[in-house]
Amino acid sequence: MKKYILSLAVVSLFYTKFEACAWADPDYDYFNLFTQSIIKDKAYLPFLHNYSSRFYTDFKTSQIPNENIEAWRKFFNNQITYSETDFLVNKLSMNDLNDLKKGSTNNSLLKKLGSGSYQKYREGIDYLIEAKYLEPYMKINYVETPDSFYYRENESDKNATQLDYSKTVSALTSLYNAAKNPEIKQRYGYQLVRFNHYTRNFDVALQAFKSYVQPISLKGAAYYMALDQLAGAQRGLQMGSEANWNFFQVFKNSKSRKESAFISMKLSDTASFNNILKRAGTNEEKNMAYFLLGYEDFTNPIPMMEKMYDIDPNSEILKVMAARSINELERSYLPTYYYNAQDSDNTSQTKSATNKNDTNNKTAEQEAKPKELSFWQKIVRFFKNLFSSKSDKDQDGNKNSQSDDELLENPDRIPVYTKNQSYYYDEKQTDFLEDLEKFTSKTKEKANDEYWQIADAYLKFLKKDYKASTEILEEIKTSNPEYLEEIKRMKVLNDIVSHPKIDAEYEDHLMKVYVDYFVEKKVEKDTLQDGGYNYGAPPSTASFLKDVLANRYFLQGEDGKSFLMNNKLSDLQYNPNSTLVKSVEDFYRKPNKTQFEQQIIAKNMDNVGNIDAFFNVIYGDRAMRLADFDKAKLHYQKAQSFSGIPRENYERYNPETGNYEKLVYDGQNYDGFSNIPNLVFGHNIWESFQSADAESMQAEDYTAFPFIKPKMNKLELADALVQLKKLGDGKDENSAHANQLIGNMLYNTSILGYYRELFVMDVDNSNGGKYDFWSTDKKTPYQYYYKNFTSTTYIEPDNFDLALNYYKKALNLSTNKEQKARLLFQMASAEQGKYYQYEAKNQANIDYADPKWSEKNDACQKQMSDLKNQKYRTYFAQLKSQYSDTEAARTLMGSCSYFDYFMKR
Template sequence: MKNFKIWFIIGFNVFFLCNTWHVESCAYFEPDWELYRFFNPELSQNSRFRPFYFSFSRFYESEDILQKNERDENLIEWQTFMENKVSTKDLETIIYKSTQADWDKIRSFVLLQKSLNDKKLAENSVVQYWATQKKDAEAIEYLSFAKKCERYTFIENPWAETPPNAQENLLAYSKEAEKRFASAKDVFIKLRYGYQAVRLAHYAKDFKRTILLYDNLLEPLKTENIVKYWAMAHKAGALQKMGQNALSAYLFAVVFEKSAAKRISSFLSCKIFTDEDWKKALSLCKNNQEKATLFFIRGIHPQNLILPEMMAIYSLLPESDYLDMLLLREINKIEMTLMPLRSTESGFANTDQVALYRAYIPKLKSFVMQYLKTAKNPQKQALWVMALGYCDYLLEKPQEARKSFALLKKESLSPDAQKQMQVFETMLELSELNILEKDTEEKIYQKIVATQSKALKELMRGTFARLYERQGEKAKAYLSSKTIYDIKIEQKFIDELIAFASQDSYTSYEKELLSKIDTQKPKAILQEIKATLLLREGNLEEAEKLFKQSGINLTLEGDPTSDEIIDCINCSRKKTYTKLNLISQIRTLEAQARKNSADAHHRLGNIYYNTTYFGHAWKAMDYFRSSSYLGKHTDCSKAQEYYEKAAQLYEKAGNREMAARLMFLAAKAEQNQMFQSDKFRKEQENKMFSNTIDHFFVPEYRTNFQNLKNKYRNTQFYRNAIKECYYFSYFAR
């Protein structure tokens, strides 16, 4: 018996053993878990458990679908009550979308035979049914009453204020529903008045009244109508509020089994915290089915290791559908941890969880083998044999997996099961590859494309990537998990990628890899990237040559030759330039600089500053800029060198204002060098919560601020700089 004191604690702790996501930029990143679901949870062929298939979301289906399920269950009841002579759409409109004013019109038209000046209502098949076939006063009065209560029982906007006197009105309506229950003749309507009386009392937080109303009004009714179980859920909730957790859990389990609409809420509400309450809840069960349901609810709590629950259910009901559902859920949960390790280089799971599941699978496998000894249903047998083989696959025992799969008679499998076996067989084929030749690659690729399985294709990519790496095919290995965006950001294997893009022929998978760069001109895109890297390195001749070969000459905003006292990275710019233009400008300015032109040194300093991470023309040398961390091209030393030389030349020419300006620009470049230094980083860590910015003034990186302060205090530029730059103002104080 699992100790209930730790039931939720186990789930909580295992949850936090769960996958530690990679972090990209400053945002949370969660993998697409469809890429790691290989065992189809819908093989159980029991859709009533669909919301509880394993998922990292709250439920397997969206909240909207779950809400629709509740409506559908009620609409089916009403449609049967109206002899299936009304449309579901019209019924939904009348019950869920009508207003109190609409109901006043319907009552007057059907019961008082007054005219109905409302085309939509007049054409509604429900209204027509009441008017022409069955003038059902009880049903009309009930639905009109339910609409009045809706103001207090259904709040569409969760942020809306509670209606005034809500509790008082809820109790008043509950008492009115109780009276109407007593006078109602039709059991269908009587049942619904009883339900309203119970739930209105529950919402009013009169828990004793809630329980009494259910026991006195609804319990005596000998009916299996789902509304009785809806009311039972309210009694269970009231019992829980009064501390009767065992009886509450038992009733929620009954509702869970009987009502699809209330299955989710019953699961969420069923809470037991002690062994004593668990034993009491089990003792209340009238049969093995009810006991199995309690074990099932306990088993599907998030991240719980559920083998004990499966064994308990098996001892009660060996052929229970609960077992199929729990088996699939458990395997889906395990594969979400272990399969990323095969699909990607590092995977997303932490080592503790991997070890936990690898030790757990043999125990699960033993139970699967025990189940198969007594299983009689052929479809169930096939499902469990597939699970047995997949357990061996997850344990990295492909030969054992093949032995298990060989037990299946494929011709007798359902289409979905046959498709599942194709997936498993392909997974085994991938796991046994030691070398990847082009004909093998093509064959496997075509087979996997035909399955339309996202998960299988991701596994293929991971497997191929490892084999390519082993075979020295770096470009293909890299592209198996990367895109053009990664190439531009990481700037790895550019030469290998260009060589790959220069091949004469390609396999189907190679074409897919190439399309990740560009569908039209991948080689040209890579040449442009390579040329940009050469430009960054200062190799102008080779860069120019490659830019021209690529045929790509992007127009970029800004003027790299201009300077700014305060950098503005994202300001819009009227001027434009291209990388080829920039190369031409650098050559011209370098020729002038050799003749000691102060202006040329100034403009070259601007170019080598503006094209770094810190400048507005950063796109000339890079493709991505994060506001959270420094990029690849951050070296401002060349800019600083040109600025300092320009300041000397301006000083020599007698232009002290420009000399002061260039000294300030040199100080900016020097400051950026400081930001990248280990000394500054350590100071930053030590002074993280300090109220001072003294650590921003590492002396060896403030020489130009010092020169500006010592030599140019009397210039107008100095006075302006004091006003514009807080760092300099603080330094010069």
């Protein structure tokens, strides 16, 4: 299926960041190393930070305390556990309670309440019987309108209006008056308010609260349940300000109803917040109001946090804001994939996106400022520079000779801040790490919770100040298990990420101390994570460390090891760049590998069959694209045990069945080495990659070349080309024909040719990242490491001059005018490839926001068109001027619409 993913990536080249798709989960795009849920007050868990839903959901609902269950447990004198109380209140059947009332219960849970439990808890049990009877009906009656859009197929049709209004109110009022326990009495008042709210008797609901709930001087669970219903009735009466204030009180005082109260507040404008802030009489209420405002507007949380700090630096909700802020920063500093910002000036991938001025396109390298050097470090650096040459520093091979200081100061050493434009944010997004660090440093001095020390240590980790981070962690004294787990994790991160160079000695250290982070095991959730996932295992601490090491190896010049940290050896097939392949092969052949290299890195060299044959096919393919047929033949001789391009999960479309079918090498189809038809030496009848080769291609006359077999493997193909090359050194028509066949083969296996898959480790010619004219002036488009390797084009471009040179030799040797016409057309086709390469490197940098975009774009298109006709139509012009009277030219006009247009201009 990777072929399909790659095709999607090609479509996505118009976007700098193509992961922001409808099927992507933004909460999988960072490693979540700072566990937000370590906040002590679990009632605020829904208000932690995430993108994929309005409220944070990565926790068990049982973690949020429910004051109603706590109140009932206290009512039953703590004789049953919290979970048992929850079951009794919310799930136990009404019949079981009626049996208890009759004195004949067999329920084990009710027996735990002790003998005579009904008499002891009579009022509470009677209330629960009544509440369970009412509960199925306690929904507001939904009124359908012509504009309604509400999916209710699986909902119960019951609602409060189906109860007899007078009898229900009378029964609840009677029970209220008969109850002696104030708490139970208030619960009946709550039922009266709720029933009137849900029957849309809003005025009566308000009066019921005043008459039955307010007079009882209790402000526990029942009171805030009733206040919640009162606010709902006020909303029904268009009393928005009063409703908001009462929902605000529920939010502030209830543990289990914060999320629903927040939704009900409908704080959609500044005036709503200001009204609450004006009415806030206590510091706690003011603090809560600032929290709500900060929660809604989270572009830069620091100003609101400062206000909350001034009120109470020990506030629990201030920790929630801090957790959200750290999470927001972490998404920019620790994404699961760093985009290669340095490509912005060199690749068509970024140039195809909406272009901006260079001043607005800061790269991650510019944004990641290295630490200021000490005076002594500057002296050391001076002498190093004095006695080393520029050429020494510029060579990739000398990455391994970098000093510890040079490695530590590399701006591409992750964590690196990258501006995330994929999810919901515009240009207002800022890097507030410095401000947040100052805030946490200040707060930890006044607050009495170790949380702030942990937060401060983590922010210093993001700033790459690992020494300071570790010192803070060492000083923390706590018995909180969640805090201890976070501290342990951060110490591991600081140790590994701070190490200057990953050498053999440190790899041994990793295996001795941190082996659990690197030995693969099935991971369903990260440490301290309880939520469920629908997208497979979420990014974990272990996966972050794997990325860190991949990045370190990359910066050290150990590309092969860097690649294998994130990829399988078989992934090289998707971008068989020979420089990277050589680095991977060097690691493969490295003697005396460390234990880490053997168990963690080398294990990814699997599923390619014979590894030596796999490498030699790639090298042979590259030699063929460079027209070095003798070298290709040597490699293919070593590749005869090649078992086929490893496409275990690959499916392709079968036009005969109309289905996507699993690829099976049956000995007849092309497998990366065998079953290449002699049509590879032929020419196009018409250009259609989807058609069968016999429909798109036509064979040349191979009579004089018996070594060209109807079907060949790559060794036989290379051998045939070696013989053709020797024959091409002659001076006769056979020599001309031999050179033509070589030119045909080079063109047909280029990006424009029907057999373009033959020398790029692909199984067919269907579209994908290998088949674009993307190019870069650098050896690699990668800035950090080789993650997402299969989604980035990384393959050397075709050299169309090679085909042109063979065609020119054929043209000079041939005396046949018809053959010359055909040769010129083939040369024009190859020349077209050179134009496409030029075009890909010279995209128009016109901002879509430019009011004159259309005018400038048209001018640019005209300029490119003029250039194409002046510099890249040489052979079309020659064909038109000298060979328009040939049968070949007339035939080509019928099969090539552009040539027909060109000839008639």
